[in-house]
Amino acid sequence: MYGITETTVFVTYKEIHDIDIELNISNIGTTIPTLSGYVLDQNQQLVPIGIIGELYVGGLGVGRGYLNKEELTRQKFIENPFAKGERLYRSGDLVRILANGDMQYEGRIDEQVKIRGFRIELGEIESVILSLPKVKEVALLVKEDALQQKSIFAYVITRSSVTVAYFRNALSSILPEYMIPSSFIELKTMPLTVNGKIDKKALYSLGTNITDTGVEYAAPTNEIEEKLVLIWQKILEKQEIGIKDNFFHLGGDSIKSIQIASRLIQEGYSINIQDIMKYPTIETLSKCVVKHTVSVNQDQIEQEINLSPIQSWFFENNTSQYSHFNQSIILKSNAPVSEEAVRAALQMIVRHHDALRIVFKKSDEGWMQENKGDESHYFFESKTINNEEYDAYCDEFQSTINLEKGPLFKAALLRKDESDYLLFACHHLVVDGVSWRIILEDFSTLYNQYLNNIELKLPLKTNSYAEWVDDLLQFSNSSVIEKQENYWLDIKSKGDFAQKLPLDKETKISRFEDTEVCSVQLNANMTDLLITKCNTVYNTSIDDVLITALSFALNDVFNITKTTLNLEGHGREPIHNNIDITRTVGWFTTLYPTYIALKHPENNINQLIEVKETLHRIPNKGVGFGILKYVLKSIKMDSPQITYNYLGTFGNEINDQKGENNFEYSNQYKGQIVSPNMIRHSLLDVSGLIANGKLTIDIGYDKNQFFEETIEKLITSYKKHLEKLVLDLSSNQEKELTPVDLTYNKLSMEQLKKLQESLFNNN
Numbered sequence: 001m002y003g004i005t006e007t008t009v010f011v012t013y014k015e016i017h018d019i020d021i022e023l024n025i026s027n028i029g030t031t032i033p034t035l036s037g038y039v040l041d042q043n044q045q046l047v048p049i050g051i052i053g054e055l056y057v058g059g060l061g062v063g064r065g066y067l068n069k070e071e072l073t074r075q076k077f078i079e080n081p082f083a084k085g086e087r088l089y090r091s092g093d094l095v096r097i098l099a100n101g102d103m104q105y106e107g108r109i110d111e112q113v114k115i116r117g118f119r120i121e122l123g124e125i126e127s128v129i130l131s132l133p134k135v136k137e138v139a140l141l142v143k144e145d146a147l148q149q150k151s152i153f154a155y156v157i158t159r160s161s162v163t164v165a166y167f168r169n170a171l172s173s174i175l176p177e178y179m180i181p182s183s184f185i186e187l188k189t190m191p192l193t194v195n196g197k198i199d200k201k202a203l204y205s206l207g208t209n210i211t212d213t214g215v216e217y218a219a220p221t222n223e224i225e226e227k228l229v230l231i232w233q234k235i236l237e238k239q240e241i242g243i244k245d246n247f248f249h250l251g252g253d254s255i256k257s258i259q260i261a262s263r264l265i266q267e268g269y270s271i272n273i274q275d276i277m278k279y280p281t282i283e284t285l286s287k288c289v290v291k292h293t294v295s296v297n298q299d300q301i302e303q304e305i306n307l308s309p310i311q312s313w314f315f316e317n318n319t320s321q322y323s324h325f326n327q328s329i330i331l332k333s334n335a336p337v338s339e340e341a342v343r344a345a346l347q348m349i350v351r352h353h354d355a356l357r358i359v360f361k362k363s364d365e366g367w368m369q370e371n372k373g374d375e376s377h378y379f380f381e382s383k384t385i386n387n388e389e390y391d392a393y394c395d396e397f398q399s400t401i402n403l404e405k406g407p408l409f410k411a412a413l414l415r416k417d418e419s420d421y422l423l424f425a426c427h428h429l430v431v432d433g434v435s436w437r438i439i440l441e442d443f444s445t446l447y448n449q450y451l452n453n454i455e456l457k458l459p460l461k462t463n464s465y466a467e468w469v470d471d472l473l474q475f476s477n478s479s480v481i482e483k484q485e486n487y488w489l490d491i492k493s494k495g496d497f498a499q500k501l502p503l504d505k506e507t508k509i510s511r512f513e514d515t516e517v518c519s520v521q522l523n524a525n526m527t528d529l530l531i532t533k534c535n536t537v538y539n540t541s542i543d544d545v546l547i548t549a550l551s552f553a554l555n556d557v558f559n560i561t562k563t564t565l566n567l568e569g570h571g572r573e574p575i576h577n578n579i580d581i582t583r584t585v586g587w588f589t590t591l592y593p594t595y596i597a598l599k600h601p602e603n604n605i606n607q608l609i610e611v612k613e614t615l616h617r618i619p620n621k622g623v624g625f626g627i628l629k630y631v632l633k634s635i636k637m638d639s640p641q642i643t644y645n646y647l648g649t650f651g652n653e654i655n656d657q658k659g660e661n662n663f664e665y666s667n668q669y670k671g672q673i674v675s676p677n678m679i680r681h682s683l684l685d686v687s688g689l690i691a692n693g694k695l696t697i698d699i700g701y702d703k704n705q706f707f708e709e710t711i712e713k714l715i716t717s718y719k720k721h722l723e724k725l726v727l728d729l730s731s732n733q734e735k736e737l738t739p740v741d742l743t744y745n746k747l748s749m750e751q752l753k754k755l756q757e758s759l760f761n762n763n
Contacts, residue, residue: 002028002105006076006089008061011035012103026105028095035059038088039097044081047097052106052121055095056088063089094121120179125152128174134158134166137190139198140181143525151525154181155203157190161217186240217242220282224269224289228282231263247280251531253542254621255434255648258572262438262582265292266459273574273582294580298461301354302373305466306473307366309626310571310589311429315367316630317681323403324675328425329436331663337413337420338451339382345446346411348456349439350378353585355430355465359406369429371466377406382413390416394423394671401427421668428587430465433647434570435585444662463579465586475575476627484624485634492637494595495564501641501683502558507704510683513676516703518711520719522695526726530695531649534729538605539741543567543646544612545729546688546697549722550644551598551607556717557710561598566591566682568645573621592622593640604725609738609749616740643682649690665691697722 003009014020014029031037039053040046047053058080065073080086094106107123122140129138137157154167171180191202217240220226225243232241236250247257257276264271270292271285279285307315315322350356357372385393393414401408408427413420424439431439442458449456475481507514522530535541547565554560571588572581581588594614600606628635650665685700699715739747747755 004057004089004091004093006063007035007057007059007091008063010061011037011057011091014102027098028103028105030101030103031057031059035061037103038082039095039103044078049097049099052094052096052124054109055091055093055103057091058083058086058088062087094123120152122152125154125175125179125181128171129154129156129167132167132170134160134162139190139200139203141200141203151183152179152181154184155187155190156184157187162186166216216244218244218283222286224286225282227264227267227269228260228286228289231260231267232282235259235263241282243282243286245281246536247276247285248541249532249536251528251649252276252280253531253648255437255570258434258570258582259437262459262462264289265462265580265582268292270294270580273572294578296461296463296580300351300357300373301371301464301466303371303466305358305369305371306469307369308469308472308587309630310587310591311367311369312630313591313626314429318678321675321678323401323427324399324672325428325678326398326401326425326673327428327431327433327436328398328423328670328673329440330424330666330668330670331422331440332666332668333420333422333663335420335662337422338447339413341447341450342382342411342413342422343380344450344456345443346378346380347376348446348458349442350376350409352442352458352461353439354461355435355584355586356409356426357406358408358430358465360403360429362404371464372406377409379407379410380412382415384415386416390414391669391671394669396671397423398425398671398673399675401425403427403429421666422663423670425670425673430587431585432570432587432589434572434588437650438583438585447662459583462583463581465581465584468579468581468584468586468588471575471579472623472627473631476631480620481624481627481632484619485628487619488592488625488628488635488637491564491593491595492635495593495637495640498562498564498595498640499558499560501560503683503705504707504710505705507702510680510702510705511676512672512674512678512680514702514704515680515700516708516711517698517700518708518715519696519698520715521697522719522723524693526723527690527693527695529726529730530722531690534726536735537729537732538609538612538736538738540608540612540729541615542688544608544615545725546646546722547596547615547644548604548608548611549718549725550686551596551611552601552604552721553714553718555598555601556721557714561601562595563642564593564595564640566640566643567594567622568643569621570648571621571623573623575620575623590622590626592618592625593637594618604721604728606749608725608729612738613740613749617745639681641683643685645685645687647687647689 001010001014002012004011010032012029012031014027020027036058038046038056038058039051040056041051041053044056056078062077065077076090078088078090080088092109094109095103096106098104106121122142126138126140129135135156136159139155141153141155143151143153156167167184168180191199193199220229220243229241229243232238232247232250235256236247236252238250241250254273254277257273260276261271261273268291269289271289275288276285279288314325318325354371357374357377358369359372360367360369383393397410397412401410408430410425412423414423415421445458446456448454530542530545534545551563554563567590569590569592571590573590596611596614598607599610625635629637680702683701683705685698687698687700689696689698697715697718699711699718701711737752739745739749739752742752
């Protein structure tokens with residue numbers, strides 16, 4: 001019998017026969033004589049036989065309503081549209097009438113969802129998935145995707161190993177495309193409630209970090225492939241990566257390639273970073289892996305060092321306030337922090353990473369840097385602090401670094417509001433975004449070693465910052481740099497045609513104390529599309545997509561179609577194969593101009609190709625520009641008005657060996673990381689960063705130059721164009737080459753298309 005409390009328990013009855021058991025359907029029979037049943041659609045109209053609808057119950061057993069719940073009573077107990085004076089109860093149960101008049105139960109209406117305009121029964125999809133021979137159990141969830149639209153996620157327990165391709169191929173012959181789940185997550189056990197039902201709330205916390213590349217899984221076939229799989233899974237935070245999966249489709253980028261090369265060295269092998277970008281599958285990349293035989297001096301560096309191009313830029317543009325220009329990170333601990341473990345970890349880190357012991361000296365000839373040998377050359381203190389003291393403490397913490405005396409690396413353990421925080425600060429002259437990943441990973445490793453009474457140990461040192469600077473200065477005398485000069489002179493001449501940003505207000509001097517930041521964030525699903533799906537079609541990078549969207553936003557708000565951007569890169573581009581800086585701390589950043597023209601304002605895909613063609617032709621990712629301007633001094637060029645910097649993904653550096661977080665990134669105030677009196681060098685500072693699975697875009701500006709509403713319009717337009725571009729690219733499955741992808745890359749896009757058409761017609 002089938003029953004509902006609101007209709008005095010029993011509603012239908014059914015005599016069960018062997019055939020009913022064999023059919024394995026939920027046949028609930030027909031209504032008992034004192035009740036009536038109606039199967040209605042969403043407009044409360046009767047549905048035909050075989051069509052799913054909601055069961056409404058009428059008759060003598062229908063209750064009067066809910067006690068003291070008038071609104072709920074009005075929703076659930078309605079007038080019978082087919083019998084005047086009677087009332088119906090809306091059961092919320094979905095059924096269909098069979099040919100013999102019986103009703104078949106199909107699930108609850110709250111399990112009915114609307115996907116892309118189609119009303120879908122999750123129970124129906126579950127039944128189909130369960131019919132697949134390799135599936136043992138399944139549960140479906142509906143989550144919002146990139147634009148708050150609903151997508152279906154299938155959590156499955158299988159009888160044998162399967163791939164996403166298996167599910168898609170099997171289901172496509174049974175279900176329409178809109179009913180096929182967008183993601184399949186394989187579980188070993190299904191979470192259950194105390195009542196033995198599937199705990200769907202618990203499923204939400206399991207995440208969706210599966211490998212969904214559309215490529216059938218291929219297992220590693222040798223030791224090197226096995227090591228690469230494990231390293232990729234750690235760095236890319238994915239499960240079940242196969243040797244045919246594409247590095248870029250899994251969210252890889254140039255910064256992650258550095259991390260992969262570093263991890264591989266720890267396993268006794270080495271690889272060129274260019275090879276990771278050139279051969280994006282483990283199957284092809286593994287052939288480039290060789291035994292690591294390069295010997296690097298493990299002693300502490302104590303010597304004077306010339307300035308790198310980016311350090312020269314800093315001193316050239318800052319004649320005062322130079323001691324207060326930091327990068328900073330604050331972590332929140334998930335458990336009480338051991339002060340002794342922190343001290344032990346910090347001392348080991350400063351001993352290991354030579355650049356953290358650098359100080360700077362000024363003479364009549366200019367600035368030099370000196371690597372000290374003192375392993376205690378850092379600052380650390382532990383402090384219990386209240387909310388009233390906190391901001392002032394952080395401001396002082398950031399402002400008291402002395403560039404000439406040191407130390408330039410600081411940390412503080414702050415106990416506040418019954419939580420423990422670790423505040424790190426370091427002068428930007430000796431650290432960058434990649435360096436922080438290295439420092440935080442090492443800190444997590446050492447901290448856990450101390451807590452577990454394991455000998456404190458880090459991987460072998462890579463080449464020092466001092467060795468890299470010397471190598472860069474030697475490279476400045478090469479024919480490669482000489483050949484690049486014409487490229488940068490061409491960029492300079494194009495920059496003469498760039499349009500100036502129109503200011504809302506004029507100010508003589510722009511200082512950091514007048515800086516405001518406007519931010520916007522993409523949700524997790526949109527971010528995942530950005531780093532995995534959307535760059536496969538045209539072989540683009542995240543920078544290509546972000547800068548394309550920015551070019552549209554600048555046109556929307558400022559009516560600018562020609563602009564120069566000051567691009568920041570990680571700067572760890574390979575110069576000589578015998579220099580390994582994959583685990584070296586220092587400021588390696590490149591800063592170089594590029595000219596972006598909005599040639600296709602009505603077509604975001606064509607504009608993306610235009611931007612890609614521009615960015616992918618920049619020689620050595622801009623390394624040569626810094627050498628030409630600050631070492632050889634053969635190019636003089638004003639800095640562009642807009643600076644752009646994509647910092648990549650932060651996240652798993654603070655996981656322990658089991659992948660669990662001892663610490664998490666916090667948005668707590670860190671203090672003023674740059675002197676309020678320091679001069680700003682750009683009108684707009686555009687930056688992007690992925691943390692906790694979400695992309696955040698910041699636009700910094702001077703409040704005395706731009707109204708807040710102007711920048712809000714800009715960042716809103718930026719997000720709109722970015723989301724549209726990501727979705728347009730992610731929905732396209734066909735891959736297409738552009739001229740820069742070819743060995744002979746001097747064709748235009750139009751010439752390439754004509755060539756492709758000609759080859760197609762001839763074939």
